[in-house]
Structures are given as C-alpha cells and as structure tokens.
Amino acid sequence: MAMNRILKKQVSSIKPGTLIKGKFKGNTYLINGKLGEGAIGAVYLCQANRQVAALKISENQTSMSLEVNVLKSLEQVRGNRLGPALLDVDDWTAPNGRTFYFYVMEYVKGETVRDFFQKHGTSWLGPFMIQLLEDLEKLHQEGWVFGDLKTENLIVRSAPPRIRWVDVGGMTQIGRSIKEYTDFYDRGYWGLGSRRAEPSYDLFSFAIIFLEIFYPNRFPRPEKNRKKYIYQRIDQVKALKPYAPVLKKAISGKYQTSTEMKRELKQVLLLLRQRNNPRNPEENDGSGFKEAFWIFIISAFSFLLSFMI
Amino acid sequence: MKTGTLRQILLITDGCSNHGEDPAATAALAYQQGIAVNVIGILDHDETEESSGLQEVEDIALSGGGVSQLVYSEALSQTVQMVTKQAVNQTLQGFVNKELKQILGENHRLEDLDPEKRGEIIEVVEDLGETSDLEVVILVDTSASMHHKLHMVKEALIDLSISLNARIGKNRFAIYSFPGKRKSIQKVLDWTPKLESVSSVFPKITSGGITPTGPAIREAMYQFGKKSLLRSFRHGNESDIEETGF
Known part of the structure; x- marks a missing residue:
C-alpha cells in the first residue's frame, strides 16, 4: 500500500497557514500548527471564527466516522464531559484533488503526564489515580470502554491540576472487541487477558x-512468568509502594468494575493521609496495635485448626 | 442484510514467487469465488519499501480484492491484526457500496454521502464486522529466506487469535505452509477456532527451494470448499462480483 503511506505523510505535514474548507458545510479552518500524530491521523491546532480549536484529519474514512460516532454518543451523556466537545465534521478536498476526512473539536490545553511529574514530583499520584478512575467509572457506566488508554492519550490541565484523556479513537462498546490498542498497555499482549471490551481491560x-x-x-516482555515480572517492576518503585496491592489486582484482572478499584484506592489514600498527618497519634497506634493483635489471634487459631484437621 | 460468513486468505510472505502460475491470477480466481486475498510482505532490514520483489505483494492483494501491507518483522503482530480487521471491513464495505448503488444509483458511493449519513452506514459495517462469522486460511511462506522470521510469524498468529476471539462473531482458522512436501502446500493446523495450539505445531525449519505462491493460493482456496458447512456471504450472487471490486 505504497499509496497509503504517501497520503499519511500528507496528512501529517499540512503547513501552518493552510485553509481547510469543508466540502459539505463550507466552514473554513486556518491551520496554526500540529498538535500530535497517531495511528489514524494527525491533530492540528486551528483557528475557526476567532475561536481556537483542534482539528483531526485523516485519509481513513472508516476510523474517522467511527470516532465521530463515539464523540456524538458521549455528548448525549448529560453533564458528563467524557470527551472533547465535537464542533464540526466534514470532508476536505486538498489542492491535489485528494479527499481527506476531518472533524473539529474543543481544544484541551495541558501538559504531558511525564512533564507534570518531573516538575511536581509524585505527590499527585493518588489524586490523579482517583480522577482517572472516576472518569473511567462514568464511561463504563455508560457502556463504553476507553480501549487505547495510554500515557500519550492523557494530559494534565492546570489550576487546579486535573488529568484528562484527549483521544477517543479506541473507545469501544462493552462486550465488543477492543478497537484500538497499544501493545505495552494491552493485557492481550502480556498474555494476561482477552481483548474483549470489559472494564477490567481499562484497569489493566x-x-x-x-x-x-x-x-x-x-521494559521488555519476558517469555514466561509475565505477571510476576510486572509485579516485580511495581515492587521496585518506592513511590508506588502504597498503591502496589491495588495495581497488582488491576494487573491480574481481579477488579470487575472501576468502582471496586476506586473504593480500595480511596482506602489506601485515607491510610496515607492518616500516616502523614496523624491528628491523634496514640489512637492511631492503638488501633494499629489492636489490628495486629487480632490478626495474630486469628492466624494462631487457624494454625491450630489446621493441625486438628 | 444477513450476517454471513466472511472468507479470507491471509498470505504471509517475503515476496518473490518463482514457481507455477502468477499469484495475482490465482488471487483473482479466489476473489471470484468470494474469497478475499490479503497479503503481508515481510521486509528484510536491508530492503526498502520500494524493493521491486515486493511489488508482487500489492498486485496479489489488488487482484484478490484484499488488503496488503509491507512490514519489518518486529511490527508483524500489530500488522497482521490490523490487516485482518481492514480486510473484513473492506469486504463488507464492498457489499455496502453495492447495496448503495442499487438504492441510490450507479454514481453513489459512501464518499458522496454527507458525513452524518455516512457515519450511520459505517456504524452498520462495523457492527457486521464484529458479528459476522469469519473463516481465514493463513498461508505462510516457509521458503529458505523466511527462516529467521518464522518465530515472529508464530507470535503474530497467536496475537491475531487473541484479537479475533474477542469478536462476537465466530472464527475458524486453518494454517498452511508452502512449499509442501511434493505438494504446493502443507497443512500445519486444521480448521480450529483457536490458534493458541499453533505453538506446538508451527514449523521451526524452512522447507527451502522454490516459492510457489500462485499454486499455494489456488490450493488455499480449495480448503474453504472442503468444509462447506457454512454459507458464503456471496452465496448465489456470483454474477454480480465484478461490481463489488474496487
């Protein structure tokens, strides 16, 4: 498909200053610069009636139509901003006569997750986990799975910091096969589950x-013992220590819903907060001791019981 | 439209057939039988995408009504899965375009509809792609030059199985390698819904010598007939086939 490659290059090299005019509705958009590029097309910053927007353009008619369909169904979810607002959908006939497919959406400004953590350290780990899980929870309740959930598809908006997803191309209705995925984030690639769209797919x-x-x-994918290998990667990160049990359960597909995972994560955060600023240290220690005492009693009892049987 | 069975041949080769009939011709023959022929051409690292030997890859898919893609072996898994998905969509869109022509007249294609209406139709195509039953004969070139790539091919096929088995529709696969011993193709794995079992049976050594791609496609085509349990999508429609081509 040599032709496909040439077209792809065209889509990813539209020069600033190019005017894109819709074939059916006639709206025009002035290209300001490229925001990013994915498997399906490229996203540009554009000017539309003094408003700044993001324009996604591609030669892949099917994928683009399906993305638009997803954005439309998400808009019907009242009060939930589960995806960027869709502003326009049209075709563009380039000067060379080729047809491209584009849609215009709200521009979501922010910095990459990596940049954010480099600047602000790891204290935002917990809040971001909760924010993302809350969004996933809403999405799953609406019958969708995000699919291609990866670092590149997330940005952090500032003041106050809020993690948000930007590309809905992989969103798949629950029960179907995942539309788009990236190996490293795909449980199928790791041999740890199917590619069927289920909440647990996103949680992995x-x-x-x-x-x-x-x-x-x-990190590379080993031939064997892949789950153990990922567990070890988790255990080696000090900052992830409090979250390790929750993350491991997500890796092994133990959470059926995002609500379950959020509940356990909130408990972890609560414990962390108590540990970091104990208002009443004696009481805390006391309860910790009490807990340890009971665990001791129960394990001793079951130990005895196993002997009797 | 009734959900039927889609029949696809997936040819994985590094190009350069050198024995028997023209592979593009046998691919055209398969297409006339309602079987799309898709080709993945594996590139060596010293090859560029413009290498002449690989022109064949595109030609076979064009006459076979299928999809083709050139790829370095590291990216094989993603490509095999993507090509199969595109192949299913392309076949279905061919049917849809034909229906559209019948309803709206000869000059109407999907592209001529405004994006709103188009979106609805594409949603239907996607639904069919998800729910149709699918039969794939995978044809693996095991001539000498493929030797160090077979491991990646095996991985890619297991990965394909993971993807396709997440669909709602049923799948059946059969794997053949070529050249075979005294035959054009050699059965590796008989019709099965799961490809995971390929790990144990997949050829580790190449069979060397000739690359009879054309005869191999012809043989692969007959494998569908051997188990004519399921109705073909094109059942009773053979006369219209020319119209579906694009």
Whole structure:
C-alpha cells in the first residue's frame, strides 16, 4: 500500500497557514500548527471564527466516522464531559484533488503526564489515580470502554491540576472487541487477558500507565512468568509502594468494575493521609496495635485448626 | 442484510514467487469465488519499501480484492491484526457500496454521502464486522529466506487469535505452509477456532527451494470448499462480483 503511506505523510505535514474548507458545510479552518500524530491521523491546532480549536484529519474514512460516532454518543451523556466537545465534521478536498476526512473539536490545553511529574514530583499520584478512575467509572457506566488508554492519550490541565484523556479513537462498546490498542498497555499482549471490551481491560492499562511513569523507557516482555515480572517492576518503585496491592489486582484482572478499584484506592489514600498527618497519634497506634493483635489471634487459631484437621 | 460468513486468505510472505502460475491470477480466481486475498510482505532490514520483489505483494492483494501491507518483522503482530480487521471491513464495505448503488444509483458511493449519513452506514459495517462469522486460511511462506522470521510469524498468529476471539462473531482458522512436501502446500493446523495450539505445531525449519505462491493460493482456496458447512456471504450472487471490486 505504497499509496497509503504517501497520503499519511500528507496528512501529517499540512503547513501552518493552510485553509481547510469543508466540502459539505463550507466552514473554513486556518491551520496554526500540529498538535500530535497517531495511528489514524494527525491533530492540528486551528483557528475557526476567532475561536481556537483542534482539528483531526485523516485519509481513513472508516476510523474517522467511527470516532465521530463515539464523540456524538458521549455528548448525549448529560453533564458528563467524557470527551472533547465535537464542533464540526466534514470532508476536505486538498489542492491535489485528494479527499481527506476531518472533524473539529474543543481544544484541551495541558501538559504531558511525564512533564507534570518531573516538575511536581509524585505527590499527585493518588489524586490523579482517583480522577482517572472516576472518569473511567462514568464511561463504563455508560457502556463504553476507553480501549487505547495510554500515557500519550492523557494530559494534565492546570489550576487546579486535573488529568484528562484527549483521544477517543479506541473507545469501544462493552462486550465488543477492543478497537484500538497499544501493545505495552494491552493485557492481550502480556498474555494476561482477552481483548474483549470489559472494564477490567481499562484497569489493566491504568496500572501500566502509572507504572510507566517510573519506567520511561518501558521494559521488555519476558517469555514466561509475565505477571510476576510486572509485579516485580511495581515492587521496585518506592513511590508506588502504597498503591502496589491495588495495581497488582488491576494487573491480574481481579477488579470487575472501576468502582471496586476506586473504593480500595480511596482506602489506601485515607491510610496515607492518616500516616502523614496523624491528628491523634496514640489512637492511631492503638488501633494499629489492636489490628495486629487480632490478626495474630486469628492466624494462631487457624494454625491450630489446621493441625486438628 | 444477513450476517454471513466472511472468507479470507491471509498470505504471509517475503515476496518473490518463482514457481507455477502468477499469484495475482490465482488471487483473482479466489476473489471470484468470494474469497478475499490479503497479503503481508515481510521486509528484510536491508530492503526498502520500494524493493521491486515486493511489488508482487500489492498486485496479489489488488487482484484478490484484499488488503496488503509491507512490514519489518518486529511490527508483524500489530500488522497482521490490523490487516485482518481492514480486510473484513473492506469486504463488507464492498457489499455496502453495492447495496448503495442499487438504492441510490450507479454514481453513489459512501464518499458522496454527507458525513452524518455516512457515519450511520459505517456504524452498520462495523457492527457486521464484529458479528459476522469469519473463516481465514493463513498461508505462510516457509521458503529458505523466511527462516529467521518464522518465530515472529508464530507470535503474530497467536496475537491475531487473541484479537479475533474477542469478536462476537465466530472464527475458524486453518494454517498452511508452502512449499509442501511434493505438494504446493502443507497443512500445519486444521480448521480450529483457536490458534493458541499453533505453538506446538508451527514449523521451526524452512522447507527451502522454490516459492510457489500462485499454486499455494489456488490450493488455499480449495480448503474453504472442503468444509462447506457454512454459507458464503456471496452465496448465489456470483454474477454480480465484478461490481463489488474496487
């Protein structure tokens, strides 16, 4: 498909100053510069009636139509901003006669997750996990799975910091096969689950995202014992220590819903907060001691019981 | 439109057939039988995408009504899965375009509809792609030059199985390698819904010598007939096939 490659290059090299005019509706957009590039097309910053917007353009008609369909169904979810607002959909006939497919959406400004953590350290890990899980929870409740959940598809908006996803290209209805994925974040690639769209599919990618922050060069996939290998990668990161049990459960597909995972994560955050600023240290220690005492009693009892049987 | 069975041949080769009939011709023959022929051409690191030997890859897919893609072996898994998905969509869109022509007249294609209406139709195509039953004969070139690539091919096929088995529709695969012993193709794995079992049976050594791509496609085509349990999508429609081509 030599032709496909040439077209792709065209799509990713539209020069600033190019005027894109819709074939059906006639709206015009002035290209300001490129924001990013993915498997399906390229996203540009553009000017539309004094308003700044993001324009995604591609030669892939099917994928573009499906993305627009997703954005439209997300808009019907009242009060939930689960995706960028869709502003326009049209075709563009380039000067060379080729047809391209584009849609215009709200421009979401922010910095990359990696830049953010480099600047602000790891104290935002917990809040971001909760924010992302809350969004996933809403999305899953609407019957969708994000699919291609990865670091590149997330940005952090500032004041106050809020993590948000930007590309909805992989969103798939629950029960179908995942539309788009990236190996490293895909449980199928790791041999740890199917590519069927289920909430647990996203939760696996979620765990990988927070792991990848500490492994910017990623890590290879071993031939065997892959789950254990990922567990070890988690255990080696000090900053992830409090979250390790939750992340491991996500990796092994133990959470059926994002709500379950959020609940356990909130408990972790609560414990962390108590540990960091104990208002009443004696009481805390006391309860910790009490807990340890009971655990001791129960394990001793079960130990005895196993002997009796 | 009724959900039927889509029939696809997936040829994985590094190009350069050198024995028997022209592979593009046998691919055209398969297409006339309602079987799309898709080709993945594996590049060596010293090869560029413009290498002449690989022109064949594109030609076969063009006459076979399928999709083709050139790729370095490291990216094989993603490509195999993507090409298969595109192949299914392309076949289905061919049917849809034909229906559109019948409803709206000869000069109407999907591209001529405004994006809103188009979106609805593409959603239907996507639905069909997800729910149709799928039969794939995978044809692996095991001539000498493929030797160090077979490991990647095996990985890619297991990965394909993971992707396709997440679909709602049923899948059946069969794997053949070529050249075979005294035959054009050699059965590696008989019709099965799961490809995971390929790990144990996949050829580790190449069979050397000739590359009879054309005869191999012809043989692969007959494998569909051997188990004519499921109705073909094109059942009883053979006369219209020319119209579907694009």
